[in-house]
Amino acid sequence: MTSINYDELGFKCGIEIHQQLEGHKLFCHCPTEIRKGEPDFEVVRRLRASAGEEGRVDQAALHEQKKQKYFVYQGYNDITCDVELDEEPPHPINKEALAAALQVALMTNCQIVDELQVMRKTVIDGSNTSGFQRTMLIGINGFIEVDGRKISIDGVFLEEEACQIIERTKDYDVYNLSRMGIPLIEIATGPDITTPEEAKEVAAKIGMILRSTGACKRGIGTIRQDVNISIKGLNRVEIKGFQDYKKIPKALDIEIKRHLDIIKKGKKIEKEVRKLEPDFTTSFQRPMPGGHRMYPETDIPPIVPDMKDVKVVKTIEEKVDEIVTDFKLSKDLAVEIVKQDIDFLKIVRDLAKLQPKFIADIIINAPKEIKKRFKKDINVLEHLEVLEKANKNNIPTSAVFEILTEIAQGQKPDFNKYQGMSEAELEQEVIRVIQNNPDAPINALMGMLMAQHRGKIDGKKAMEFLELHKK
Amino acid sequence: MFKQGETIELKTNVQTFQGVFIKEEKDFVVLKLGNGYNIGVSKRTIKEQKSIAKPKPVKEEVKKEKQDKKLPSITILHTGGTIASKVDYSTGAVIAKFTESDILKLFPEIKELANIKSELVRNMQSEMMRFAHYNILAKAIKKEAEKGADGIIITHGTDTLHNTSAALSFAVENLGIPVMLVGSQRSSDRGSSDSAINLLAATQFIVNSDFAGVAICMHENPNDDTCLILPACKTRKMHTSRRDAFRPINALPIARVFVEKKKIDFISEHDKKDKKKKIELKLFNEKLKVGLVASHVQMFASELLAYKDFDGLVIELLGIGHMPTMKVDEFTAENDKILLAIQELAKKMPVVVAPLPIYGRVNMNVYTPGKQLIEAGVIGNYTDMTPETAFIKLAWLLSNYKDKKEIAELFEKNLHGEISDRSEKEFFLI
Numbered sequence: 001m002t003s004i005n006y007d008e009l010g011f012k013c014g015i016e017i018h019q020q021l022e023g024h025k026l027f028c029h030c031p032t033e034i035r036k037g038e039p040d041f042e043v044v045r046r047l048r049a050s051a052g053e054e055g056r057v058d059q060a061a062l063h064e065q066k067k068q069k070y071f072v073y074q075g076y077n078d079i080t081c082d083v084e085l086d087e088e089p090p091h092p093i094n095k096e097a098l099a100a101a102l103q104v105a106l107m108t109n110c111q112i113v114d115e116l117q118v119m120r121k122t123v124i125d126g127s128n129t130s131g132f133q134r135t136m137l138i139g140i141n142g143f144i145e146v147d148g149r150k151i152s153i154d155g156v157f158l159e160e161e162a163c164q165i166i167e168r169t170k171d172y173d174v175y176n177l178s179r180m181g182i183p184l185i186e187i188a189t190g191p192d193i194t195t196p197e198e199a200k201e202v203a204a205k206i207g208m209i210l211r212s213t214g215a216c217k218r219g220i221g222t223i224r225q226d227v228n229i230s231i232k233g234l235n236r237v238e239i240k241g242f243q244d245y246k247k248i249p250k251a252l253d254i255e256i257k258r259h260l261d262i263i264k265k266g267k268k269i270e271k272e273v274r275k276l277e278p279d280f281t282t283s284f285q286r287p288m289p290g291g292h293r294m295y296p297e298t299d300i301p302p303i304v305p306d307m308k309d310v311k312v313v314k315t316i317e318e319k320v321d322e323i324v325t326d327f328k329l330s331k332d333l334a335v336e337i338v339k340q341d342i343d344f345l346k347i348v349r350d351l352a353k354l355q356p357k358f359i360a361d362i363i364i365n366a367p368k369e370i371k372k373r374f375k376k377d378i379n380v381l382e383h384l385e386v387l388e389k390a391n392k393n394n395i396p397t398s399a400v401f402e403i404l405t406e407i408a409q410g411q412k413p414d415f416n417k418y419q420g421m422s423e424a425e426l427e428q429e430v431i432r433v434i435q436n437n438p439d440a441p442i443n444a445l446m447g448m449l450m451a452q453h454r455g456k457i458d459g460k461k462a463m464e465f466l467e468l469h470k471k
Numbered sequence: 472m473f474k475q476g477e478t479i480e481l482k483t484n485v486q487t488f489q490g491v492f493i494k495e496e497k498d499f500v501v502l503k504l505g506n507g508y509n510i511g512v513s514k515r516t517i518k519e520q521k522s523i524a525k526p527k528p529v530k531e532e533v534k535k536e537k538q539d540k541k542l543p544s545i546t547i548l549h550t551g552g553t554i555a556s557k558v559d560y561s562t563g564a565v566i567a568k569f570t571e572s573d574i575l576k577l578f579p580e581i582k583e584l585a586n587i588k589s590e591l592v593r594n595m596q597s598e599m600m601r602f603a604h605y606n607i608l609a610k611a612i613k614k615e616a617e618k619g620a621d622g623i624i625i626t627h628g629t630d631t632l633h634n635t636s637a638a639l640s641f642a643v644e645n646l647g648i649p650v651m652l653v654g655s656q657r658s659s660d661r662g663s664s665d666s667a668i669n670l671l672a673a674t675q676f677i678v679n680s681d682f683a684g685v686a687i688c689m690h691e692n693p694n695d696d697t698c699l700i701l702p703a704c705k706t707r708k709m710h711t712s713r714r715d716a717f718r719p720i721n722a723l724p725i726a727r728v729f730v731e732k733k734k735i736d737f738i739s740e741h742d743k744k745d746k747k748k749k750i751e752l753k754l755f756n757e758k759l760k761v762g763l764v765a766s767h768v769q770m771f772a773s774e775l776l777a778y779k780d781f782d783g784l785v786i787e788l789l790g791i792g793h794m795p796t797m798k799v800d801e802f803t804a805e806n807d808k809i810l811l812a813i814q815e816l817a818k819k820m821p822v823v824v825a826p827l828p829i830y831g832r833v834n835m836n837v838y839t840p841g842k843q844l845i846e847a848g849v850i851g852n853y854t855d856m857t858p859e860t861a862f863i864k865l866a867w868l869l870s871n872y873k874d875k876k877e878i879a880e881l882f883e884k885n886l887h888g889e890i891s892d893r894s895e896k897e898f899f900l901i
Contacts, residue, residue: 044694044695045695046668047663048577048664049662086657087712087713088711088712089712111486113511114511115496115498115511117508117511119507120661123662129663130657130662131661131662131663137510141486154506155506294507294509294560295560295563295564296509296563302496302511
């Protein structure tokens with residue numbers, strides 16, 4: 001799709017991925033629920049750049065202060081507290097979130113920082129009530145492998161999520177407090193990415209590693225990608241606001257074309273932060289923040305990470321490969337099993353007489369089929385007793401789908417109805433059907449048998465008897 | 472080892488760090504990496520360390536501010552609880568700022584309101600203060616008032632800010648100008664600090680009102696919008712961390728300052744400015760020993776007798792004015808000893824009382840245990856002072872009056888707004 005030769009341009013790209021975690025907030029006990037709608041209260045605040053902004057001037061901080069806006073924070077009594085309101089110092093760090101960040105650092109082959117120091121990163125656009133974001137460096141000098149290439153990981157960070165913007169006006173901005181303080185893992189790659197397509201692959205891989213921890217929030221907005229790009233010898237531009245990594249290549253193509261246009265006009269590419277627009281173009285957001293706007297969060301003592309309970313878990317990729325190899329399933333089925341976090345090994349072990357392929361098919365595909373045909377939902381994992389009956393040979397496997405359909409439709413299945421015929425009975429029945437239809441071919445006879453006794457007979461056995469008695 | 476701000480390199484078996492040396496802890500060397508983050512590197516793992524570059528000296532320009540003769544002059548006396556500070560992002564150090572030029576650079580709005588003189592009296596946490604500091608401040612107020620200041624702002628840590636405001640009310644008599652105590656509940660290094668609004672409100676109040684006397688100026692609520700001007704002797708820090716921690720107790724606020732609208736609404740009566748008034752100082756005896764003890768369950772007489780060598784004692788009473796002073800069954804024999812202890816102490820020194828429920832007035836005539844305390848000789852019936860104000864007042868009386876009877880009389884008499892003669896419905900939970 002692209003006519004740009006990225007190699008020739010000396011294209012350099014690094015990405016930062018921000019992933020929200022489930023549980024409670026990083027520095028207080030509020031839940032990580034993001035709520036919309038009528039707030040219980042509003043608080044009005046003004047932020048000033050502290051004297052720290054003079055001297056070593058921070059461009060981004062000054063840019064915001066020039067606007068002299070005030071901020072309205074909307075909160076909810078049951079899910080936001082004095083910590084988000086900047087009325088109470090932080091509580092001790094959320095240990096589960098820290099463990100997840102350490103896990104991610106290990107899984108991206110980072111060196112874990114010996115003693116973690118929580119920092120205050122100055123942010124005065126109002127998105128943090130305190131005027132700074134709490135953040136800490138967890139791991140450094142890591143790498144991941146993507147299609148055989150090593151991409152360096154500069155850092156894994158654990159930080160607080162910011163408030164969500166509700167409205168921007170000339171005089172003030174309105175923010176929703178409920179998102180603020182949700183634990184956020186940030187992974188920053190080195191500038192090793194050489195094509196937009198590779199940026200996408202790297203983002204996908206990191207997203208997969210994050211999800212493998214089982215600690216992540218799911219859904220739109222819970223993971224965000226920022227992409228830094230530059231053409232050799234020119235200024236770096238950061239694009240913020242990707243919520244879907246699949247959009248990265250197209251947006252980068254368009255952005256680089258913008259750079260090339262600017263160069264053609266003999267102008268300079270500004271070092272700036274740009275926002276991704278829905279049409280894949282970007283727009284100016286603010287100047288690039290300086291690298292020196294951090295100072296220690298003295299309200300939280302340094303943390304020596306306890307690695308005892310931090311384990312490298314299998315990634316989703318590894319789990320899928322394992323299921324495909326061990327159970328000879330299709331990759332699609334294996335992906336679904338992993339995605340739904342199903343303990344497949346245990347189920348297969350419990351249903352030892354059934355084929356893994358059959359079990360996977362019933363768990364993953366039967367609900368889809370029932371949904372399609374009858375518009376009803378069913379979670380097979382809640383009705384494993386049906387599969388257990390098949391496993392014990394109380395019902396034939398061919399009845400399982402039928403029974404699940406009945407359950408989905410709200411009926412109470414009569415298992416006796418499906419009680420299989422004994423082999424002797426089945427043989428008698430086969431002989432009877434052959435005698436009644438002497439001219440019918442074997443497939444037609446099979447059809448008749450199934451039509452009459454669906455769910456009660458084992459098709460494979462029936463065919464064996466048909467072949468035996470139909471001369 | 473290294474100097475703060477020095478660029479150093481640390482080598483461990485697996486990696487090399489370069490960054491700015493911040494500090495050395497017991498087991499770690501803390502350095503600031505190029506990306507701005509601080510990390511602690513375990514000393515055990517360090518195989519090699521060296522200095523790469525010396526710290527860069529920080530240049531400070533000092534600009535003399537021009538005075539506008541038409542504007543009133545305000546002196547800021549700093550005692551700590553910094554109103555202004557600067558973050559040095561190269562080391563992460565937060566540096567408190569006190570000069571006129573620093574203050575005006577940070578709060579340029581003040582320039583249009585007043586000429587500012589800034590003086591660092593002390594730089595201390597308010598919980599470290601002693602009576603000596605009240606005397607230093609009282610003398611500084613007198614000096615500045617005599618030099619013609621139109622108002623004084625005292626920046627102060629918040630923990631004992633309401634003690635200092637009460638102390639200055641008593642120690643600085645015949646005060647004809649406003650003296651505003653200002654603190655901040657969020658440190659001034661952060662963008663969200665409440666210090667700017669509190670300082671601006673105090674400045675506006677000094678410049679745009681006719682108030683004279685000592686008062687506190689702090690946030691009214693969590694909004695950066697209005698501040699309350701609070702009575703010096705009837706205010707208390709009622710929250711550990713919120714911006715609006717300071718509440719009037721058994722009183723109404725003096726005024727409300729709408730900082731953005733630059734408007735002042737008076738709520739209570741107040742003394743009027745009179746620059747001709749001559750301040751008289753009645754200072755604290757810095758050697759004085761005054762105790763403050765709370766009544767509680769399972770109390771022992773020995774707790775009270777620990778104060779037998781003190782000059783005075785404040786007892787916070789339960790409810791409307793009680794202590795465990797009666798033996799009522801086989802488990803309460805100690806209570807008789809407590810009553811004896813109070814009788815013994817009250818013979819030696821003024822023993823005064825204040826209500827532990829904070830709100831409301833002491834009335835020891837309602838129940839028998841209260842009557843026992845009156846008979847034992849405690850002072851303070853019918854008063855509604857906070858324990859802190861009662862403490863400061865007793866110390867000040869002991870410092871300036873010798874006669875025990877006179878001290879007792881003055882303690883129960885309103886001198887500077889510390890006792891209200893009426894309990895208004897609106898006084899509770901403001």
